[in-house]
Amino acid sequence: MTALTDPAAAPAILPLGLEGLVFAAGGKTLIKGITATLSAGSRSIVLGPNGAGKTLLLRLCHGLILPTGGRIVWKGAAGADPALRQAMVFQRPVMLRRSVAANVDYALRLRDLARADRQQRIEDVLTATGLRRFATQPARLLSVGEQQKLALARAWALRPDVLFLDEPTASLDPAATRAVEEIILRIDAGGTKIIMSTHDLAQARRLANEVLFLHRGRLCEQTPAPVFFTAPRTAEAGYFLEGKLFPQLRRINP
């Protein structure tokens, strides 16, 4: 398992700086000027109700879409291509029509890794995620839970500095959710920065070191987890923690 942790390669492209990030589409501003710094060594959970902009924020950070305003800065990149040092796991796993092992191999080949190295990494991540016995099976025949594990394995094999996870357990049952969370913690232990969105409070409590609370496209607060769950700094977060709807009359942005 030591092969999966890569202490020599300290999270190089971090910290991630968001500077006045704005995203607008169809005449609506969906991300309204988010400024934050995300540093290595902690699990950052992006929390908020549906439609708060969590998925959009992750996609912007990962470079899948371009912001219409503001900047994304990988402060430690120093000439390296940040795109090659990050990975993302989506809410619904996207499996290629080939075997489980070949799915991992595909991602590794795009990074131009040598065959022996690829074989070793495939072996490591499939063993670590409990998918080794499925190695030669078509990936699309796996259950959704196992497909999500494979998506994690595939991302893990890339040994990214940062792993984005967009509600990775939203469509999974409790057992699969727990398995996925365990894998996330092990990827974190290997030195990969975890940035994950969820609307599940219990999951946020289990995984967060710090919480970025989003509400209607704004970053309300970025708070260490213990503080956030006991004494959130903003009214929006307070309502969310109590499971209440935010009152429409007290809407901040008209």
Next chain:
Amino acid sequence: MSDLADAFAAAAMLIWSLDQDLVGIVLLSLRVTLTAMAIAAVIGLPLGGALAVFRFPGRSAILITINALMGLPPVVVGLIVYLMLSRAGPLGALGLLFTPAAMILAQAVLITPIIAALSCQTISGLWEEYREQLQSFAARRGDALATLLWEGRIALLTALLAGFGRASAEVGAVMIVGGNIDHVTRVMTTTIALETSKGNLSLALGLGIILISLAMGVAGGTYALKLAAERQRSA
């Protein structure tokens, strides 16, 4: 009535006895159409895929053109290829007119738009599904295109079959550029046209039966591929 029955009996006899003329015509037809399909595949599949994955100025114009060319009348294709290959034409020096090569060229021109349009449709659907994941892997567009062509292999085979079906059934293009020369450029469809007008119904009917069987085979193959593709998608 008995004429028709006689013709059927004679046609069945020709097929059953593997009549040399008939076999020669069928083999030439298959050679021409399969080669044309291969050429159209080499051009049409990447072209269709590229139109699905890349965004560039003029893309819409190309898409509209390709879709319009799907319904290209074979005789018009024949005429254009004839003009290109005739002595005064730009490719006249090659001396290809009235050879199987000219027929291959004409059929390839006829079905390349079909294969390109159908594969563009297939790859567009896949691109929708895979886009963000491939972007996340930092795949270059060219890599993405190659990946999608492989991922869509089964659906793309049905596009090839559609092209094959169209090419094997057309008569106008090969008639004009091939000239329907006995033992040289005479294929199933042109033979049927000629032999019918001569009143030699048995050979025409025999070839007709084979053509229909071929079309049934293509339809059956397409159906089987569709099932396989659905199984793969839902799996």
